[in-house]
Amino acid sequence: MSEGRTRVVVVGGGFAGYNAARALRRALPRSADVEIVLVNRTDYFLYLPLLPEVAAAVIDPRRVTVSIPATLRGVRLALGDVTAIDPDRNRVEYTDPEGGTHTLGYDRLILAAGSVTRLLPVPGVVEHAHGFRGVAEALYLRDHVIRQVELAAASDDPAERDARCTFVVVGAGYTGTEVAAQGPLLTEALRRRHPVLADQRMRWMLLDLAPKVLPELDPRLSRSAARVLRARHVKVLTGTSVAEAMPDGVRLTSGETVAARTLVWCVGVRPDPLVSGTGLETQKGRLVVDTTLAVPGHPRMFAAGDAAAVPDVTRPGEVTAMTAQHASRQGTLAGRNVAASLGHGTTRGYEHHDLGFVVDLGGLQAAANPLGIPLSGFAAKVVTRGYHLISMPGNRVRTAVDWLLDAVLGRQSVQLGLIRSDAVPLDTTAPGSTGYPSERTGQGDGPTA
Numbered sequence: 001m002s003e004g005r006t007r008v009v010v011v012g013g014g015f016a017g018y019n020a021a022r023a024l025r026r027a028l029p030r031s032a033d034v035e036i037v038l039v040n041r042t043d044y045f046l047y048l049p050l051l052p053e054v055a056a057a058v059i060d061p062r063r064v065t066v067s068i069p070a071t072l073r074g075v076r077l078a079l080g081d082v083t084a085i086d087p088d089r090n091r092v093e094y095t096d097p098e099g100g101t102h103t104l105g106y107d108r109l110i111l112a113a114g115s116v117t118r119l120l121p122v123p124g125v126v127e128h129a130h131g132f133r134g135v136a137e138a139l140y141l142r143d144h145v146i147r148q149v150e151l152a153a154a155s156d157d158p159a160e161r162d163a164r165c166t167f168v169v170v171g172a173g174y175t176g177t178e179v180a181a182q183g184p185l186l187t188e189a190l191r192r193r194h195p196v197l198a199d200q201r202m203r204w205m206l207l208d209l210a211p212k213v214l215p216e217l218d219p220r221l222s223r224s225a226a227r228v229l230r231a232r233h234v235k236v237l238t239g240t241s242v243a244e245a246m247p248d249g250v251r252l253t254s255g256e257t258v259a260a261r262t263l264v265w266c267v268g269v270r271p272d273p274l275v276s277g278t279g280l281e282t283q284k285g286r287l288v289v290d291t292t293l294a295v296p297g298h299p300r301m302f303a304a305g306d307a308a309a310v311p312d313v314t315r316p317g318e319v320t321a322m323t324a325q326h327a328s329r330q331g332t333l334a335g336r337n338v339a340a341s342l343g344h345g346t347t348r349g350y351e352h353h354d355l356g357f358v359v360d361l362g363g364l365q366a367a368a369n370p371l372g373i374p375l376s377g378f379a380a381k382v383v384t385r386g387y388h389l390i391s392m393p394g395n396r397v398r399t400a401v402d403w404l405l406d407a408v409l410g411r412q413s414v415q416l417g418l419i420r421s422d423a424v425p426l427d428t429t430a431p432g433s434t435g436y437p438s439e440r441t442g443q444g445d446g447p448t449a
Contacts, residue, residue: 006034008338009092009106011082011274013040013068014048015324016305016331017112018393021075023335024110027345034342037104039078039094043068046134047392049324049360050399052175054138055145056182056362057411059402061135066394078104082113085278087298108300108338111278111287112331115269115306115322119427124245129265131426132175140424141179141264142186143415148261149187149202150415153194159259165202166260168250170242172208173216174359176266177225180206181361184232190413204234205258209241214367217357221367224376228365265426269322275307283309283319291349293334302338304330313351325354328391358384 010021021038028034044065053059068077080094080102092104117131130144131137145167152164165187169180187202206213206229213229213236214222229236237252242263244251249259271285280295281288286309287295293310295301304310305327309319320326329352340347356370358380366380368387375383385403389396 006032006107006342007105008034008036008108008110008342009104010036010038010110010112011085011092012112012114012272012305012307013038013042013045014112014114014305015327016114016307016334017110018045018068018072019328019331020110020112020304020335020338021072022393023332024339025072025074025335027336027339028342029344032342032344036075037078037106038068038072038075039080039082039092039104040068041079041081041097043077043079045071045393047388047395048133049174049391050388051132051135051138052178052182052360052362054135055132055141055179056186057142057413058182058362058406059399061139063395063399063402065135066392071394078102082274085109085111085274087278087280087295087301090300106300108341109302110331110334110338111275111301111303111307112305112327112334113272113274113307114327115271116273117265117426118268118270120267122242122245125242125263125265126426128245128247129170129242129263129426130421130424131265132179133269134424136419137424139416140419140421142413143417143419144262144421145183145186146190146413146415149190149194149197152200153196161197161200162203163248163259164261165197165200166205166258167203167262167264168205168207168242168258168260169264169266170207171266171268172206172210172213172236172238173266173268174214174357176206176208176264177213177229178360178362179264179266180204180234181225181228181232181365184234185362186411186413189411202233204232205260206234206236207240207242207252208238209253211238213238214359217359217367218369218374220374221357221359221369221376224367224374224380225359225361228361228367269306271307271322275303286319291351292337292347293330293350294337299341302334304334310350313349314353320350320352326352358387360384360388 047064050064054061080096082094084093148164152161191197243253251257287303289308293302306322312318312320339345358368366384368375368380368383
């Protein structure tokens, strides 16, 4: 327990953690002697759903990063990566970006550590694939794609050109589908700038073991997304994945070998390993909580988002999905319930019906089903962008201006070379990896309305 002022520690600054800290601050009266400390490895909240547009050079990377100190006034930021939580002693240990170790006592804890990239035991994937969970990965992918096209333009070898102009995306969920849909628009713009590539095919492939793209969505929306992908000549291979990744290509589970220099890993997420390290009861890697988001047997501890197995009262026996929609709303409820546990407000249980899904497919295309109404094309695009602007806690005007400039002037596509390949490892939880280049603070595999 902390000394002096009551201290509430929030672990993680993603959708759940950011909203928890904001809701808690708003729920407490100004006279309350409560210190709110948010521990996060970056000083910003990452609006994960727009990362594909960063990778496709549609918007500036600063648009998806919202300053925590600037937007969460009254919340102290502890910059660092939490390494251990001791629920019996009410302590949190974390390491700052310079390697210093720190300990925080708490009177209440909100665990919102989020998720990390889900890895599969596929030979070569960790060494040759790159994930898509943070700004660094998005910037690296943008530079990498531009570099491959430019190197292809400089080569006289048709086989090398084909390999460099082949881009393989694994995972046809929200993120993978958006990356595969946005990618051809970028590479086509790049191809037009190199006359030597006038007849060169830009080949994008989307792989998934599921029988269709966006398997979580209404079949009509899945079909709409599939039509957009086909129109952009993306080769969708369902029931297929990568059997082996190599420096110069991939071997598919079908036995086919594809020569390529780009492998993007978007197969989904798993709860942050920090959760299992608490020693508390988990369900599929997520911390068991009750409907109020409190941890049974530990009344000072709450959890939300991808880190928590929150009972879904709308589907008895199930837990809520790992999506941004649930994480945001659970974070808000966690903040309010913590305030209630301190005598300010009323404790409530979590109950939320999905409001729908939005998937941005680039250009004028999108798929959405707000309030269960299936939309595609331009109408879905308007709904999708409107939803993102409403959901972002900052940078709305700047993001809208970037969208306008992209529509009028086209995208700026130069490689800046700021991110090295070894700075964005696929496995950020491996020993020796600090995790700082890749934010683990985002929630879920993609946006929901």
